[in-house]
Amino acid sequence: xxxxxxxxxxxxxxTGQRVTLRCSPRSGDLSVYWYQQSLDQGLQFLIQYYxxxxxxxxxxxxxxxxxxxxxxxxxxxxxxxxxxxxALYFCASSVVSNFPEAFFGQGTRLTxx
Amino acid sequence: xxxxxxxxxxLNIQEGKTATLTCNYTNYSPAYLQWYxxxxxxxxxxxxxxxxxxxxxxxxxxxxxxxxxxxxxxxHITASQPADSATYLCALGLGGGNKLTFGxxxxxxxxx
Numbered sequence: 001x002x003x004x005x006x007x008x009x010x011x012x013x014x015t016g017q018r019v020t021l022r023c024s025p026r027s028g029d030l031s032v033y034w035y036q037q038s039l040d041q042g043l044q045f046l047i048q049y050y051x052x053x054x055x056x057x058x059x060x061x062x063x064x065x066x067x068x069x070x071x072x073x074x075x076x077x078x079x080x081x082x083x084x085x086x087a088l089y090f091c092a093s094s095v096v097s098n099f100p101e102a103f104f105g106q107g108t109r110l111t112x113x
Numbered sequence: 114x115x116x117x118x119x120x121x122x123x124l125n126i127q128e129g130k131t132a133t134l135t136c137n138y139t140n141y142s143p144a145y146l147q148w149y150x151x152x153x154x155x156x157x158x159x160x161x162x163x164x165x166x167x168x169x170x171x172x173x174x175x176x177x178x179x180x181x182x183x184x185x186x187x188x189h190i191t192a193s194q195p196a197d198s199a200t201y202l203c204a205l206g207l208g209g210g211n212k213l214t215f216g217x218x219x220x221x222x223x224x225x
Contacts (some may be wrong), residue, residue, distance in 0.1 A: 031211065035215075042215060043218075058212065090156050094211065101162060109154075
């Protein structure tokens with residue numbers, strides 16, 4: 001158990017809909033990262049938050065947004081969903097360090113039908 | 114263009130042998146490199162980190178090397194066991210917030 005909790009584990013929704021994925025980082029970790037993993041793209045970095053502030057952005061679509069709350073949990077919002085958004089979405093957290101290791105949650109499997 | 118390449122084909126080895134996985138990168142200057150293990154349907158699990166000024170790191174049966182001139186890292190599992198079967202991902206730490214850029218992974222199968 002990495003200590004990172006993601007909910008829900010599975011999500012099936014229709015195209016055009018909006019969903020919210022939730023992540024609770026490990027106790028004490030201030031950084032939260034979101035990754036998308038699909039079969040053809042591998043693990044792709046989406047966005048990072050540090051102590052409530054956006055820190056780095058990857059190839060995140062404009063239809064996607066995230067935030068980190070004062071209690072450090074984070075949410076990833078995906079809107080106007082398309083079939084191609086079907087993937088595993090992982091949240092990871094880490095301490096503040098020059099050489100951090102990332103602790104990943106179990107992921108949310110999103111299926112868009 | 115920037116690329117991180119790992120063996121796309123699965124690596125099958127016999128129990129007890131040493132597995133060697135390769136990670137090559139181009140047009141990156143990583144501050145460090147990490148290796149993760151991922152089992153089907155689960156999140157990656159951190160294994161080892163090696164910094165740009167380090168040549169080799171060991172942890173139990175695991176060894177990683179890092180050659181910044183060749184832009185390559187090798188990951189070794191000695192005395193491999195069927196329980197080592199998984200996908201192994203290399204990830205580059207590029208600084209600027211510590212986000213990781215991952216390779217596509219190599220699937221390792223250790224057979225009895």
